[in-house]
Amino acid sequence: MIDQMELSVRLAIFFSGIFLLTGMLTGVWKYVQISLSKQARAHYYVDIAHRSSLLYAPATLILAVMAYFSALNESTNLLFILINIFFFAFSIVSYILHGLLKDTTNQFKEPHQLGRIELPKLLMRGAMVLLVVGEVGATLGLLYGLYIGLF
Incomplete structure (x- = not known):
């Protein structure tokens, strides 16, 4: 059955697991920082990395289901899945x-810092x-394919 599953679906399921594992590992990192902090807090972006990874894991599974039932061709579904995976991973x-x-507690605060680089x-x-x-467009595309596939 798995060998009959489209690549778009398999990739989405696999990356859902990657994002879940990333959420668990950043959760360990978060716990270590909390336990070593006098304020019992982790760095702001450690917390965000942890939470976003855990949210992107089920989101990617939902995208897998949408691709599975989509009436669009596999190349289009694969493109939509890859766009979402890329931007989810980029964010994390x-x-x-x-x-x-x-280096920051708000990446949108100016000047925008990445370490010592502005x-x-x-x-x-x-x-x-x-x-x-990318994310909204690709998800809308999958939703359209899902709609056509279901109705």
């Missing part, structure tokens, strides 16, 4: 980096526009 990695570097405002805005358009 950026949160982990900020947690490791402890990122151009245009880069941040561009990344956010691409993320929003």
Whole structure:
């Protein structure tokens, strides 16, 4: 049965597991920071990395189900799945980096920092526009394919 499953569905299921594992590992990191902190708190972006990973895991499973029942061709479903996986992973990695570097508690606060590097405002805005358009557009595409497949 698995060998008959489309690549888009298999990738989404696999990355759901990757995001879940990332959530668990960042949860350990969060616990260690909390236990070593006088304020009993982890760095802001360690907490965000933990929570977002745990939220992206079931979201990716939902995308897998949408791709499974989609009436769109596999190439289109695969593209939509890959776009979402890319942006989910991009977000988590950026949160982990900020947690490791402890460089900010708000990545949108100007000047935009990544460690000692100051990122151009245009880069941040561009990344956010691409993320929003990519995630929302790809999810809308899968939802359209799901609608056609179910009704």
